[in-house]
Amino acid sequence: MAAFHQGPAGAAERPPGPVTGFSLWRHYGWQIEHDQHLLKALLAQLEPDFAPPTWQAFQRLAAGEEPKAVAAVLGLSVNAVFLAKSNILKRLREAAKDMTD
Numbered sequence: 001m002a003a004f005h006q007g008p009a010g011a012a013e014r015p016p017g018p019v020t021g022f023s024l025w026r027h028y029g030w031q032i033e034h035d036q037h038l039l040k041a042l043l044a045q046l047e048p049d050f051a052p053p054t055w056q057a058f059q060r061l062a063a064g065e066e067p068k069a070v071a072a073v074l075g076l077s078v079n080a081v082f083l084a085k086s087n088i089l090k091r092l093r094e095a096a097k098d099m100t101d
Contacts, residue, residue, distance in 0.1 A: 042095050050088060057084040
């Protein structure tokens with residue numbers, strides 16, 4: 001039975017040709033690499049707009065640290081840590097939207 005792969009847009013798609021690990025990578029791998037490159041570029045563009053503790057809180061949360069631990073290390077409230085994440089993600093979405101418009 002042929003395997004289906006969850007595509008980047010969330011829809012089940014069948015890659016062209018026989019389904020193998022390599023064909024899946026060839027079909028989707030370049031998109032993933034492109035998206036990662038784009039994300040890194042957007043984050044580098046946005047970083048100077050935020051205070052260092054705000055940016056560090058965002059990075060630590062993105063790396064999987066617990067909000068309470070991030071707050072303690074950076075001397076922020078837990079609420080400030082969540083606001084940092086929210087504000088940076090909002091700007092990131094806006095910047096990404098601007099690139100696609």
